Amino acid sequence: MPFVWRMQGGMNRRTILILGTLALVLITGVFSLRRLQADREYSSDQFLMDTLISIKVYGRNPETLKKAVAEAYAEMRRIAELADSFPPPGSAAAETSDICRINAQAGKRPVRVDGDTLGMLVLAKKYCELSGGAFDVTVGPLMDLWGFGGKNPQLPPADRIKAALAKVGSKDLVLNQQDGTVFLRRAGMKLDLGAVAKGYATEKALQVLKNHGIEKALIDAGGNIRVLGRNTHDAPWRIGIKDPRKSDAIVAVLQLEDASAVTSADYYRGFEAGGKRYHHILDPRTGYPADHNISVTVVTNDAGLADILSTVFFVLTPDEALELAGKMAGVELVLVSADRRIRHTPSLQGAIQVQPAAGYHYDPQGKMARRIELAPGTKSSFVVDGRVGPSAVEVDGTRVRMVEAPCAAGTCIKQGWIAHPGQTVVCIPGEIMIRIEGAAPLDAVTR
Ligand code: ADP
Ligand code: MG
Numbered sequence: 001m002p003f004v005w006r007m008q009g010g011m012n013r014r015t016i017l018i019l020g021t022l023a024l025v026l027i028t029g030v031f032s033l034r035r036l037q038a039d040r041e042y043s044s045d046q047f048l049m050d051t052l053i054s055i056k057v058y059g060r061n062p063e064t065l066k067k068a069v070a071e072a073y074a075e076m077r078r079i080a081e082l083a084d085s086f087p088p089p090g091s092a093a094a095e096t097s098d099i100c101r102i103n104a105q106a107g108k109r110p111v112r113v114d115g116d117t118l119g120m121l122v123l124a125k126k127y128c129e130l131s132g133g134a135f136d137v138t139v140g141p142l143m144d145l146w147g148f149g150g151k152n153p154q155l156p157p158a159d160r161i162k163a164a165l166a167k168v169g170s171k172d173l174v175l176n177q178q179d180g181t182v183f184l185r186r187a188g189m190k191l192d193l194g195a196v197a198k199g200y201a202t203e204k205a206l207q208v209l210k211n212h213g214i215e216k217a218l219i220d221a222g223g224n225i226r227v228l229g230r231n232t233h234d235a236p237w238r239i240g241i242k243d244p245r246k247s248d249a250i251v252a253v254l255q256l257e258d259a260s261a262v263t264s265a266d267y268y269r270g271f272e273a274g275g276k277r278y279h280h281i282l283d284p285r286t287g288y289p290a291d292h293n294i295s296v297t298v299v300t301n302d303a304g305l306a307d308i309l310s311t312v313f314f315v316l317t318p319d320e321a322l323e324l325a326g327k328m329a330g331v332e333l334v335l336v337s338a339d340r341r342i343r344h345t346p347s348l349q350g351a352i353q354v355q356p357a358a359g360y361h362y363d364p365q366g367k368m369a370r371r372i373e374l375a376p377g378t379k380s381s382f383v384v385d386g387r388v389g390p391s392a393v394e395v396d397g398t399r400v401r402m403v404e405a406p407c408a409a410g411t412c413i414k415q416g417w418i419a420h421p422g423q424t425v426v427c428i429p430g431e432i433m434i435r436i437e438g439a440a441p442l443d444a445v446t447r
Pocket of ligand 2: 194196262307311
């Protein structure tokens with residue numbers, strides 16, 4: 001029996017979305033038609049960049065899949081080696097690492113580097129400027145002082161933090177793209193690409209897979225997620241965002257196609273001192289761990305950019321982060337602030353389901369217009385009042401579509417029928433969304 005009800009309570013007037021949500025009773029078997037049965041999965045795991053990397057690819061030819069993945073890992077390893085700042089001076093690895101060579105010549109001379117090293121640093125410097133110094137890859141002297149790279153991190157005395165701060169600042173990171181050189185102008189400066197290299201390498205690996213003709217893949221680089229195409233059910237990939245205070249839970253599910261989701265959070269690599277917890281994402285303007293947020297997830301089409309931005313937004317205040325993200329085309333942000341509020345950019349609405357556990361606050365933007373239970377053999381239609389006028393929705397058994405919209409573009413109508421949990425139809429001018437509820441399994445978790 002279909003049922004219809006109305007929920008009131010619009011919160012944020014500026015960004016009201018009218019949600020028409022349809023609960024689907026999923027009959028297993030009927031909907032699990034695997035259109036892509038001919039596709040094989042090939043998956044493989046490797047330890048790289050201090051984390052476990054997992055690559056899954058899908059396609060017809062097992063040999064191609066295997067070869068593509070091997071080359072993707074080789075490319076990741078190459079980037080990891082260029083960017084490694086940990087090998088001991090004088091070792092072979094330190095010679096391979098552009099970052100080590102640049103650091104060794106700080107205050108002395110420019111160093112010729114690989115195009116990808118320069119590429120990472122150009123991006124890093126750009127987002128340092130854009131974030132007013134909240135993000136800064138010259139944070140190395142501070143990271144060393146806190147000891148987050150090693151076994152015994154500890155709270156440094158204030159005067160030593162002040163001294164280390166004097167050696168931080170990307171204004172003295174000189175990038176010469178013509179000559180392909182990098183120069184740290186002052187002695188004692190030190191680059192740390194911990195917030196950049198993993199995402200950059202992930203994106204390069206994804207491009208390798210694409211060059212082999214692969215159209216469906218998932219790379220999970222220690223929780224930095226990059227997906228290509230749609231998942232094996234021919235639906236958007238379902239990526240969970242880990243609950244920052246409960247390791248076996250998630251706070252939201254993202255639905256992604258050909259996109260990346262990267263999380264920066266305070267629950268990795270930290271320690272306690274004097275009853276307070278300290279973690280590895282520092283505010284280069286103060287020298288202390290950034291404490292406005294506990295988890296920040298960025299969704300955008302490039303994993304390199306997502307990795308940089310997750311650290312940028314983590315250091316900024318939630319308001320600053322949401323404002324800056326709102327100005328960047330194609331960049332979405334979900335954050336859990338220190339006061340346990342879950343917030344996200346409004347345009348993510350159609351692609352996120354927030355499932356806040358106890359202790360978190362989430363104000364869904366907009367109000368529920370109708371909720372209908374889908375049942376085979378039933379038909380109905382109804383009208384939803386959107387921002388630009390009424391739109392008509394048609395329900396046919398377990399399928400739903402938009403049939404009339406007051407705008408000229410009517411893109412929501414062209415999207416056609418939807419029938420699977422997690423699928424949505426979004427009318428942007430009308431600020432209306434139809435979503436089929438239901439829990440399909442997750443493809444990965446960003447953490
Ligand atoms: P994770 O490495 O846990 O995925 P991030 O991508 O946020 O998390 O990167 C954190 C790392 O970036 C730190 O371990 C350190 O190497 C470096 N880092 C810390 N603070 C900053 C900062 N404010 N700007 C740039 N890099 C930073
Ligand atoms: Mg990052």
